[in-house]
Amino acid sequence: MNVKENDKELPSKIQELAYEFKVKEAMTRDVITVAPDDTMKEVRKLLQEKRISGLPVIDGDKMVGIISIDNFINCIMYGKTAITVKENMTTDVVSLNIDEPLIHAISKFDKFGYGRFPVVDQSTGELVGVITKGDIIKCLLKKLEVNYHEEEIHRYRASHIFEDIISSKTSLTLRYKIKGGDYKHAGEQSGYLKINLLRLGIPPRVTRQIIVASCEAEMNIIIFTDGGEIIARVQKDKIRVNAVDNGPGILDVEKAMEPGFSTAPDWVREMGFGAGMGLPNIKNCTDDMSINSRPGKGTNLEFIVYLEI
Amino acid sequence: MKLTDIVKSLELEVFSGHRFLDREITGGYVSDILSSVLTHAQPGNLWITYQRHLNIVPIASVKELSGIIIVSGRKVDKETLEKANEEKMPILGTSTDAFQVIGKLYRMGIKGINENV
Numbered sequence: 221m222n223v224k225e226n227d228k229e230l231p232s233k234i235q236e237l238a239y240e241f242k243v244k245e246a247m248t249r250d251v252i253t254v255a256p257d258d259t260m261k262e263v264r265k266l267l268q269e270k271r272i273s274g275l276p277v278i279d280g281d282k283m284v285g286i287i288s289i290d291n292f293i294n295c296i297m298y299g300k301t302a303i304t305v306k307e308n309m310t311t312d313v314v315s316l317n318i319d320e321p322l323i324h325a326i327s328k329f330d331k332f333g334y335g336r337f338p339v340v341d342q343s344t345g346e347l348v349g350v351i352t353k354g355d356i357i358k359c360l361l362k363k364l365e366v367n368y369h370e371e372e373i374h375r376y377r378a379s380h381i382f383e384d385i386i387s388s389k390t391s392l393t394l395r396y397k398i399k400g401g402d403y404k405h406a407g408e409q410s411g412y413l414k415i416n417l418l419r420l421g422i423p424p425r426v427t428r429q430i431i432v433a434s435c436e437a438e439m440n441i442i443i444f445t446d447g448g449e450i451i452a453r454v455q456k457d458k459i460r461v462n463a464v465d466n467g468p469g470i471l472d473v474e475k476a477m478e479p480g481f482s483t484a485p486d487w488v489r490e491m492g493f494g495a496g497m498g499l500p501n502i503k504n505c506t507d508d509m510s511i512n513s514r515p516g517k518g519t520n521l522e523f524i525v526y527l528e529i
Numbered sequence: 530m531k532l533t534d535i536v537k538s539l540e541l542e543v544f545s546g547h548r549f550l551d552r553e554i555t556g557g558y559v560s561d562i563l564s565s566v567l568t569h570a571q572p573g574n575l576w577i578t579y580q581r582h583l584n585i586v587p588i589a590s591v592k593e594l595s596g597i598i599i600v601s602g603r604k605v606d607k608e609t610l611e612k613a614n615e616e617k618m619p620i621l622g623t624s625t626d627a628f629q630v631i632g633k634l635y636r637m638g639i640k641g642i643n644e645n646v
Contacts, residue, residue: 235548407590
């Protein structure tokens with residue numbers, strides 16, 4: 221389960237990085253170039269010595285073409301190694317701008333099948349670098365590693381809290397204030413709770429159970445009350461959540477637990493809330509649930525999910 | 530199958546999350562009741578709904594859905610889109626109704642929850 225989830229995350233993370241970082245961050249800046257009048261023999265020497273597969277051709281300060289191993293192979297085939305670069309080079313050069321996201325570079329590699337692209341500074345038109353697939357992979361791996369380290373540090377610090385803190389019983393309390401009637405932010409506080417539980421090293425399955433229940437409880441507070449609080453107590457062996465509000469209270473708790481029973485007004489139902497599934501949902505996805513409610517006073521809904529230790 | 534494949538073949542309008550269309554879809558889930566989405570939808574599912582208000586975003590986000598298709602030509606307001614982009618949640622739109630959208634998705638091989646693919 222865990223492995224599968226990570227697999228799914230990986231491509232989108234890399235993609236995110238490929239959008240975030242620019243060509244200039246991955247490209248090689250020390251560009252080796254040749255002139256149009258250089259001979260293919262000189263090109264061969266450079267390719268061999270520098271262990272590269274292609275060179276931009278520069279006339280003055282302008283890039284006029286690109287010459288690669290492919291061009292060189294053609295020369296050998298036709299036995300014309302003595303001739304000059306300008307007679308062999310590819311003049312129809314596709315280049316990238318320094319500020320393009322890496323994802324553009326990746327799609328150009330896919331589209332054209334070239335081994336490298338020259339990189340141009342669009343403000344001056346000058347050649348400033350060269351980028352290969354290898355450069356992109358190196359860059360992304362480096363960024364990924366940095367990301368991973370940051371994540372590790374987070375996870376380490378938080379997930380060891382129960383071993384690091386010595387007490388007879390350690391309980392970490394997370395409180396989230398919920399505003400009554402605030403439909404615009406419904407679900408937001410449960411989202412924060414989710415991030416924190418994962419950061420504390422709570423297994424994803426348990427986190428999901430808690431979050432489904434806490435989302436429902438959050439909606440209930442928003443729909444039916446003037447506001448309240450969701451209080452999650454994280455302990456070594458269980459997570460206990462209380463959703464507390466100051467009214468109006470539930471008239472008939474037993475009835476409220478029946479799937480499909482709802483006192484929500486029509487306009488709330490039209491939004492897809494208030495289908496009478498909230499409380500039954502909470503009961504189904506938690507290990508223990510209880511409601512303490514007094515009409516006119518308020519409600520304290522409690523649910524618990526146990527951790528296997 | 531990826532979201533982009535579906536965007537292309539159903540000619541969906543991409544309202545938000547343009548950068549996250551590369552997500553793999555694990556199946557489809559249809560409901561206008563948020564509670565049922567919370568309970569039944571699986572991570573990576575594509576959610577087809579008539580709802581278009583802001584709250585669909587946190588629901589999809591906590592359930593780690595791959596995206597939301599809003600049917601029947603309903604448009605989404607700016608606030609919802611901002612939230613969706615913030616949460617990296619693709620919202621897609623189509624003028625066709627839910628029945629046809631789901632039919633097309635099914636024919637493309639997108640299955641429901643608990644259904645063998």
